[in-house]
Amino acid sequence: MAYSNELYQQVILDHNRKPRNFRKIEEPTHVCPGHNPLCGDHITVYIHTEGDVVSDVSFEGSGCAISKASASMMTESVKGKTLAEVKKMFEEFHGMLMGELDVDQDQHKLGKLSLFQGVKQYSSRVKCAALSWHALVGALDLKTEISTE
Amino acid sequence: MSTLSIEQIKESFPVLQQQVHGKDLVYMDNAATTQKPQVVLDCLNNFYCKDYATVHRGAYLLSEKATSLFEAVRGKVAQFINAQKEKEIIYVKGTTEAINLVANSWGRKNLKEGDEVLISAMEHHANIVPWQMVCEDVGAVLKVIPMDDKGELIMEEFYALLSERTKFVSVVHVSNALGTINPVKEICQAAKSVGAVSLVDGAQSTAHMKVDVQDMGCDFFAFSSHKIYGPSGAGALYGRYELLKAMPPWQGGGDMIYTVSFEKTEYADPPARFEAGTPAITEIIGMGAAIDYLSSLGMDFVAEKEDELLRYGTAALKEIEGLRLIGEASKKAGVLSFVLDKAHPHDIATIVDGEGVSIRAGHHCAQPVMTRFNIPATARASLAIYNTKKDIDALVRALRIVNDIF
Numbered sequence: 253m254a255y256s257n258e259l260y261q262q263v264i265l266d267h268n269r270k271p272r273n274f275r276k277i278e279e280p281t282h283v284c285p286g287h288n289p290l291c292g293d294h295i296t297v298y299i300h301t302e303g304d305v306v307s308d309v310s311f312e313g314s315g316c317a318i319s320k321a322s323a324s325m326m327t328e329s330v331k332g333k334t335l336a337e338v339k340k341m342f343e344e345f346h347g348m349l350m351g352e353l354d355v356d357q358d359q360h361k362l363g364k365l366s367l368f369q370g371v372k373q374y375s376s377r378v379k380c381a382a383l384s385w386h387a388l389v390g391a392l393d394l395k396t397e398i399s400t401e
Numbered sequence: 402m403s404t405l406s407i408e409q410i411k412e413s414f415p416v417l418q419q420q421v422h423g424k425d426l427v428y429m430d431n432a433a434t435t436q437k438p439q440v441v442l443d444c445l446n447n448f449y450c451k452d453y454a455t456v457h458r459g460a461y462l463l464s465e466k467a468t469s470l471f472e473a474v475r476g477k478v479a480q481f482i483n484a485q486k487e488k489e490i491i492y493v494k495g496t497t498e499a500i501n502l503v504a505n506s507w508g509r510k511n512l513k514e515g516d517e518v519l520i521s522a523m524e525h526h527a528n529i530v531p532w533q534m535v536c537e538d539v540g541a542v543l544k545v546i547p548m549d550d551k552g553e554l555i556m557e558e559f560y561a562l563l564s565e566r567t568k569f570v571s572v573v574h575v576s577n578a579l580g581t582i583n584p585v586k587e588i589c590q591a592a593k594s595v596g597a598v599s600l601v602d603g604a605q606s607t608a609h610m611k612v613d614v615q616d617m618g619c620d621f622f623a624f625s626s627h628k629i630y631g632p633s634g635a636g637a638l639y640g641r642y643e644l645l646k647a648m649p650p651w652q653g654g655g656d657m658i659y660t661v662s663f664e665k666t667e668y669a670d671p672p673a674r675f676e677a678g679t680p681a682i683t684e685i686i687g688m689g690a691a692i693d694y695l696s697s698l699g700m701d702f703v704a705e706k707e708d709e710l711l712r713y714g715t716a717a718l719k720e721i722e723g724l725r726l727i728g729e730a731s732k733k734a735g736v737l738s739f740v741l742d743k744a745h746p747h748d749i750a751t752i753v754d755g756e757g758v759s760i761r762a763g764h765h766c767a768q769p770v771m772t773r774f775n776i777p778a779t780a781r782a783s784l785a786i787y788n789t790k791k792d793i794d795a796l797v798r799a800l801r802i803v804n805d806i807f
Contacts, residue, residue, distance in 0.1 A: 256751055256752045256754075256755040256806075259751065260748070260752070260806050265806070265807065268807075290763065291746075291747050291762070291763055291764075291777070291778055292763070292764055292768075292771065292777035292778050293777065294777075314777060315745065315777075316745035316746075316747040316748050317744070317745060317748045317807070318747075318748070374751060376747075376751075377747070377751060380747065
């Protein structure tokens with residue numbers, strides 16, 4: 253078994269091959285480009301909100317399998333959620349990548365996003381998984397106490 | 402000329418005798434930095450254990466010994482790159498500092514509004530940004546020699562760009578992102594013919610081929626110790642003495658002065674003029690040991706062996722489904738930069754690392770090169786004298802795993 257199997261799980265590979273919500277929203281209420289200058293990944297997140305609910309979310313761009321799959325699965329996870337729920341989810345996802353949240357022990361509502369827990373072992377890849385999330389919270393201008401730096 | 406086998410050479414690099422992720426380590430990120438042979442490690446250890454003291458202050462024996470070991474490296478560097486005089490060698494932190502020194506000292510003194518500085522399309526950021534900064538300040542114009550799809554400079558375009566406005570030409574000897582060996586002798590001669598001064602960035606060439614600055618005809622040449630099997634934090638700038646002599650210092654401090662009063666300071670002659678502050682004493686002495694090591698192998702031997710491995714690696718990589726080599730110049734040094742149809746370079750690097758193979762993924766501090774080839778990044782295996790055909794085979798096996806996963 254290859255060492256990297258834990259990272260490149262079938263679900264992640266599937267989202268990389270067939271990213272969901274990989275499109276532009278024509279009249280988004282929020283939009284934010286995310287860029288990782290280290291590797292040249294570009295992901296733009298488009299959001300449409302109604303009241304405080306994310307009614308539609310999508311992304312475009314190019315990047316590695318981890319950043320693309322993470323963006324794809326993020327769009328599926330946050331659609332229909334309130335802004336407060338999105339913020340909580342971001343904090344849990346980020347906590348998981350930083351090794352502060354143990355998805356097997358701690359309470360969380362990450363669902364299948366917990367597949368990305370393997371990324372925390374690859375410090376150079378944490379930013380790949382986090383890129384679209386930073387664009388999302390940036391677009392929504394959700395104040396969080398988390399920084400990538 | 403060495404009679405050692407590559408396997409024997411590999412044995413003299415302690416760091417390579419280990420496993421990562423349960424696999425034998427195959428280190429192929431040599432364009433970023435090289436591993437150190439035992440003789441270099443011993444030199445550093447011996448110096449710290451027996452002779453360490455500051456240099457150029459020697460009212461005592463230890464400092465005199467340290468100074469003499471430190472200064473002896475100047476002669477080794479001069480001989481290694483065939484400079485005419487030892488005093489043409491300036492100790493620096495590395496190639497980046499060397500280019501910044503020339504851009505700030507020579508550039509700010511000599512470049513005027515409307516003057517042109519010529520670089521190439523395949524420069525490392527270290528040979529782009531310092532010139533941009535100086536050009537912006539003085540109103541000079543930075544122009545770029547383009548390259549073709551193989552990754553070779555288009556020489557007709559170079560000659561078309563060259564004019565009496567060209568005051569400086571700064572080009573990379575070997576591209577870190579593509580492996581292209583540039584025709585630097587021709588470029589330096591052409592620069593001279595219009596009265597321009599030339600610099601050759603030797604960061605990627607010095608460990609891999611014979612360098613002769615007099616034959617090349619460059620005015621400046623720079624390289625880093627850590628890319629020639631020596632310690633990091635050291636390097637050398639060669640400059641023709643008459644140019645150095647006319648250049649102002651770029652950093653002030655101790656060691657670079659003749660006399661200091663609060664009214665006026667008289668600067669020392671080169672090379673001391675450009676070596677303010679306590680230098681990287683041990684690292685420079687280690688750089689000397691690395692030069693001795695390379696000289697003992699013989700640079701013709703090194704170049705021949707690495708060329709053989711590059712050919713082997715090029716042929717092997719071309720067999721991999723969906724692999725496209727980036728940089729196929731007819732004259733190339735040991736860099737195999739590539740992309741795969743199915744996998745992003747970062748995913749490639751992570752997966753092959755799991756198989757024990759260390760390669761680089763990214764833009765290699767050469768973003769304009771990536772833009773030229775319309776790709777965000779490449780995966781890059783870069784070779785050194787300790788890499789074997791077995792190492793290439795391990796890379797090929799690992800790349801097949803990448804293709805299987807995707």
